[in-house]
Amino acid sequence: MLGGYIHDLEAGDVFEPIEYVLSPFMCSEYAHGVEENGEWFHSPQTPAGRQLRPPTMVHADKMRLLEKNCLKEPRLGGAKSPHARIHFEYHACQHSPAYVGERLVVSGRIAARYVKRERTYIDYEMEVRTSDGRLVTTYTDKTLLKYERDREAGND
Amino acid sequence: MTDLRTSGALAVGSEIAEPVRVMTMERIKWYEAGMRAAATGLLTLPHSNIHTDEEYAKSQGLLAPIADGMVSTNWISSMLVKHFGIDYLERGELRTKFIKPIFLGAVVSVRGRVSAVARGESGGLLYTLEVWCEDEKGVKLTVGDARVAMAPRA
Numbered sequence: 404m405l406g407g408y409i410h411d412l413e414a415g416d417v418f419e420p421i422e423y424v425l426s427p428f429m430c431s432e433y434a435h436g437v438e439e440n441g442e443w444f445h446s447p448q449t450p451a452g453r454q455l456r457p458p459t460m461v462h463a464d465k466m467r468l469l470e471k472n473c474l475k476e477p478r479l480g481g482a483k484s485p486h487a488r489i490h491f492e493y494h495a496c497q498h499s500p501a502y503v504g505e506r507l508v509v510s511g512r513i514a515a516r517y518v519k520r521e522r523t524y525i526d527y528e529m530e531v532r533t534s535d536g537r538l539v540t541t542y543t544d545k546t547l548l549k550y551e552r553d554r555e556a557g558n559d
Numbered sequence: 560m561t562d563l564r565t566s567g568a569l570a571v572g573s574e575i576a577e578p579v580r581v582m583t584m585e586r587i588k589w590y591e592a593g594m595r596a597a598a599t600g601l602l603t604l605p606h607s608n609i610h611t612d613e614e615y616a617k618s619q620g621l622l623a624p625i626a627d628g629m630v631s632t633n634w635i636s637s638m639l640v641k642h643f644g645i646d647y648l649e650r651g652e653l654r655t656k657f658i659k660p661i662f663l664g665a666v667v668s669v670r671g672r673v674s675a676v677a678r679g680e681s682g683g684l685l686y687t688l689e690v691w692c693e694d695e696k697g698v699k700l701t702v703g704d705a706r707v708a709m710a711p712r713a
Contacts, residue, residue, distance in 0.1 A: 423600075428596065429596060429597045430597070432593050432602065433593045433594065433596060435593060436592055436593015436594065436596070437589070437590055437629075437630065437634070438580075438633075439633065441640050443640075450645060455648065457633075458648055459629065459632060459653075462594070462632075463594050463598040464598075466598045467598050479598055483606075483607065486619070487608070487609045487615075487619035489609075489657075490627065490629070490657065491628075491656065492654070492655070493629065493653070493654065493655045494652075494653070494655075495652070496651075496652045497647065497648055497650065497651045498650075499649055500648045500649060550609075550619050550621065551619060
């Protein structure tokens with residue numbers, strides 16, 4: 404269910420897309436935060452003469468989608484879930500670079516929700532395109548919704 | 560023109576690596592701040608969560624704060640950027656699984672090994688790699704695989 408908490412998300416939920424213009428600050432601060440010193444992510448000193456988005460920044464796009472679609476849990480604003488989630492799997496395919504100044508459109512859905520070994524997981528599917536339709540990144544993500552075991556949830 | 564690529568052709572079995580790093584709370588908070596800057600366009604201080612707050616982490620059943628899995632994923636990704644350059648950004652794939660928590664003080668090695676080299680559809684080389692992060696005892700913490708389709712070289 405959209406509009407609630409992240410743990411309310413269900414298989415088949417389709418996120419309302421988000422759009423934003425990629426700024427030099429976003430790319431450089433992300434790269435700095437992960438000790439990525441490649442100059443491409445900090446300045447226009449690249450083969451194309453334009454600053455590039457770090458490829459793993461798609462994970463920040465997931466946070467943008469959740470912020471927009473799970474209104475009761477604004478995690479970027481500091482909200483904490485009663486039950487901590489654990490990111491379990493990251494899988495990104497790069498199709499083209501994204502450059503500073505481009506408007507990006509991020510869409511996604513919940514592909515699955517299931518219980519495995521007494522724990523509930525959700526699988527995300529996302530894609531990032533430029534506003535003129537060029538595919539940048541496709542992404543899937545597996546997240547454990549609650550770290551503590553839920554004894555009543557049953558086994559897989 | 561800047562080219563970050565540092566290696567020539569890699570054979571099956573070739574290994575690549577990043578400098579060894581110790582997981583610190585500063586590194587955990589750098590990631591938190593960087594991710595929030597990327598997601599909001601604002602510079603903010605990290606919030607309390609299982610990565611930054613020992614009391615909250617323990618209340619959730621963890622032994623102690625753990626690093627976000629995206630920290631080790633990014634260290635692996637940086638290794639791919641260094642070795643495969645723009646080809647990784649244009650036609651690269653990375654999958655990571657966070658099989659063990661990374662606690663403060665862990666000494667983390669980031670490594671990769673070429674598991675296959677083939678000729679891709681475009682005529683360039685298609686590399687497949689096993690990638691992972693391990694601690695000082697060789698215990699794997701993050702595991703995964705990567706593929707990079709290189710552009711044909713003249």
